[in-house]
Amino acid sequence: MSSPVRRRVSGVFVATALAVALGGCSAPTERATTGTGAAADELSGTLTVYAAASLVSVFDELAGIFEERHPAVDVLPISYDGSSILATQIVEGASVDLFASADERSMAIVADAGLLAGGTELFASNTLRIAVPTGNPAGVTGLADLARPDVSTVVCVPAVPCGAASAKLLDRAGVSVTPVSEEQNVAAVLGKVRSGEADAGLVYATDVAIAARDVEGIVPVGASDVVNHYPLAVLANARNPAAARAFARLVLGDAGQKTLTSFGFGAP
DSSP: OOSOOOOOBOOOOOHHHHHHHTTSOSSOOTTOOOTTSOOGGGOOEEEOEEEEGGGHHHHHHHHHHHHHHOTTEEEOOBEEEOHHHHHHHHHTTOOOSEEEOSSHHHHHHHHHTTOBSSOOEEEEEEEEEEEEETTOTTOOOSGGGGGSTTOOEEEEOTTSHHHHHHHHHHHHHTOOOOOSEEESSHHHHHHHHHTTSOSEEEEEHHHHHHTTTTEEEEOOTTGGGSEEEEEEEEBTTOSOHHHHHHHHHHHHSHHHHHHHHHTTOBOO
16 A cells, blocks of 8 residues: 555544435545535535444554645544444444444434435445454364354444344354353454454454464354445534535545455455
8 A cells, every 4th residue: 555554543443315424426536526616625624424343443543544635734633433333422422524324224223213424325334254263273164163162253232233243143054152252353353363362253354364473363154145245424513514524535546446346455
């Protein structure tokens, strides 16, 4: 990647309608105008983004690109966590400009509360992998092995997107797993596998790609049938809606999509 990556973690984070919310643009452009008619390079102030934990690396990269393009805008350290947790925080009053969720269900929590400035737009997709420490010491080969009593398995809590997807995948496979722990987000699951605290964990394909030096990924049977689609939206109470729309355009545009692909995300 040509732009510098800055670590920005602060926590463990109807297409037509959104086009209106993004300033009436028919397609994302690099130097589109904002809804107020100001040129993109005239944006200023701070930008608050809440994003799913699985987006840490790619959104840190995109934040760096955004600030290079708009030097008068300060992207505050992005809040990453389980999407449903972030959605609850927004409903409870958190001041947020842009929300990027790892599933449509969590975004619906915010939409149903009437807190979106417009519609939502899908920008990426992801599927599950079984992550094991390098060398795969427990000899895990598929979902059935996660039910073995000698295999310590970690998953996300069912309330967050990675947990809901894991439960769906296991249920379809007819596998019952008793995890040694249920984590609040996928980053925590990956962390326990990377450190060797667990023999296996269900995470996203992008997590395995990012942690390739420390973990190995196994594609479970049925993974392609359990796909998480990622939506984003500008919040109705956004303090800097112009910058939020511009960031959304970056994510949806060519540069954003190429960056997402480079981190292993699939097409929306």
